[in-house]
Amino acid sequence: MSFRDDVRAWLATTPRPDGLHDYGPTPTVDDVPAGRAWQRILADAGYACLHWPARWGGRDATVAEQAAFAEETARAGVPRQLNIVGPDLVGPVLMTYGTAAQQERYLPPIRTGDDLWCQLFSEPDAGSDLAAVRTRAVRVDDGWVVDGQKVWTSGGADAEYGLLLARTGGPGYAGLSVFVVPMTAPGVIVRPLLQMDGESKFNEVFLTGVALPAEALVGVEGGGWAVATATLGRERLSLGANAVSMFRALDDLVDAAAVRGRFDEHLRDRVTDLWIRVWLLRATWERAIAEGAEPGAPAFSVLKLLSSETQRDIGDAGIEALGLDALWSEDEEPLVHRMLVGHAQTILGGTSEIQRNIVAERILGLPRDPYRP
CATH class of the missing domain: 2.40.110.10 (Butyryl-CoA Dehydrogenase, subunit A, domain 2)
Structure with a gap:
């Protein structure tokens, strides 16, 4: 079987801690106990910190394998790890810039979920x-x-x-x-x-x-900027997982609009456009991975920009689908939640403005704006 098949089979048969759900890259206070328990299960099965070297308990996984794991956990409705900062950001930084003592002290409890x-x-x-x-x-x-x-x-x-x-x-x-x-x-x-x-x-x-x-x-x-930039970009490996959640959101949106008699020609056109954009996002993501692009590559800035603005627009479409129920509806809580956080996607993980600057400078070769301290 392929790596994806192995992951899918494991996720289908592995018991989950009580209260576990796909809370995204960051757990809330209430999510932490189940998230820690899930991280230990991942570590025991060899699915924690896939991209880490085997020396530190990882699997030296390729970018494609990491992306497949993110997508399959999203399909299964579980987080791919306890949180993003320790495994994806701090771990690689310490392996590159940390002392041997820092690595021995901090890396093992990140992998097992003992330290957030x-x-x-x-x-x-x-x-x-x-x-x-x-x-x-x-x-x-x-x-x-x-x-x-x-x-x-x-x-x-x-x-x-x-x-x-x-x-x-x-x-x-x-x-x-x-x-x-x-x-x-x-x-x-x-x-x-x-x-x-x-x-x-x-x-x-x-x-x-x-x-x-x-x-x-x-x-x-004085070397902090090199360390800081090494932490950026890794969350973009989960763009395929974002596509999974966006397809689900569009399904929810259609159902909610149909129940309320609001799925008119205008909304159908809007949903069709969003559906196409999500498929294009996923196809571009797969192509970038197949071409060997690393998480910090400019190609992932393009994907981050497209993903953020598509998620924002899906949230806005939810307002049209729900009508006045968008003010708050317990029955449609996931769609209301997506509507509320949609615009935040263009800020978190690097603003859309910053992504456009990266695309302009590193892909199009445009001159940088002069730095003004």
Whole structure:
């Protein structure tokens, strides 16, 4: 059997922890217990951290295998891993830039789900423009002291550790460094942010006089931008899984409109257009993988842009399908939820504006805008 067949058969026969559902890349507080249990099951079966080297419990999986696993877990209605930050972002960063001691300490509990991680990058005035980060780490005799604020930190309320981007030098990218921060350290305060869909997956994090040992530095001082960019793009491997969920959303949308007598010619045309766009997205995703594109390649920026804007438009179409019921309907909760979070897709994981810049500069060869510090 193929790798996809093996995964599909395993998912069909493996018992699932109570309360497990496909919560996406980030669990809520209530999702964490089932998510941890599921991560241990994945680890025991050899499906956790597929892209990691075998030395660290992975399978050296190809990009195509990783993408197939993401798609099959979406079809089965389960998360492909506990969360995105530890396995997909922090793990590869530590393997590339971390010391042997950091790797031995942090990698095994990421794979088994014992340690959750969050990413402390964005700030109130530095979201997509990370060169504007103001959180500062000051060197002291026995390490560093950190002061600053982060926001939009996914999973910060549940995480044991955070990967922090802070300023250790002057302005611009060259003044940035990356650190490991225990989220229970004195001076770290996490405040969940209530989203319009009722969830609180995002958080704001305040760091006041947080003392870190010298060994908390990941890579070299001033090398933070290289470390930060190494964490970007891996979530785009799940674009095929997004296509699965978008097809389901379109089915739900059609059913909801038909029940309400709202599936008129205009909405049929709109749904047909969205259906075609999802198929084109999936076909382009498969072609990029077949051609060997890596997650950080410009091709995945094209896909991220197309996926985000299609998800946004499906959410908007849900308003038309539900009519006044879009204000809130318990029976159509998944469709209402998609409507509420649709526009967020064009922000999270790299804004659509940033993706357009990448396409313009790296694919079309257009000149970069001059940097203004």
